[in-house]
Amino acid sequence: xxxxxxxSCGSVRFAISKNLYLLACHCNECKKRTGSAFGLSVVxxxxxxxxxxxxxxxxxxxxxSGRPVSYEFCPVCGSTIRWGIEAVPSRSIFAGGNxxxxxxxxxxxxxxxxTAMDWSRLGCNLAQVGEPDNEFRAALIEKSK
Ligand SMILES: [Zn+2]
Ligand SMILES: [Zn+2]
Numbered sequence: 001x002x003x004x005x006x007x008s009c010g011s012v013r014f015a016i017s018k019n020l021y022l023l024a025c026h027c028n029e030c031k032k033r034t035g036s037a038f039g040l041s042v043v044x045x046x047x048x049x050x051x052x053x054x055x056x057x058x059x060x061x062x063x064x065s066g067r068p069v070s071y072e073f074c075p076v077c078g079s080t081i082r083w084g085i086e087a088v089p090s091r092s093i094f095a096g097g098n099x100x101x102x103x104x105x106x107x108x109x110x111x112x113x114x115t116a117m118d119w120s121r122l123g124c125n126l127a128q129v130g131e132p133d134n135e136f137r138a139a140l141i142e143k144s145k
């Protein structure tokens with residue numbers, strides 16, 4: 001099974017062989033990044049990224065807990081492609097909406113629910129206030145098996 005995707009203009013393309021989980025994030029930085037009410041994160045082990053082509057630029061911001069998050073985005077169309085966080089250095093996080101077929105994934109949980117709009121909560125059983133911890137990540141992986 002391969003999951004393929006790319007940016008809006010098509011100059012960045014990627015494929016992954018396996019994903020750990022799909023997560024919705026209601027933090028305010030995801031609102032800025034997407035221009036929408038929440039972000040979608042497809043979390044993968046970087047070793048399962050089979051193909052990643054096209055030029056990207058990087059923008060680094062601080063997370064709400066103060067740690068750096070570096071986004072790779074397409075300099076032509078501006079789509080965010082992927083990012084990484086220090087807490088899980090072996091993993092890459094892809095912006096969900098860039099996958100060619102987002103219906104291949106089920107949403108496993110949501111986080112930063114305290115800054116969600118009343119009308120944007122997804123009703124996931126796995127719902128975290130604030131940032132994820134390892135226990136929450138393990139539950140998301142288990143739910144997605
Ligand atoms: Zn592009
Ligand atoms: Zn977020």
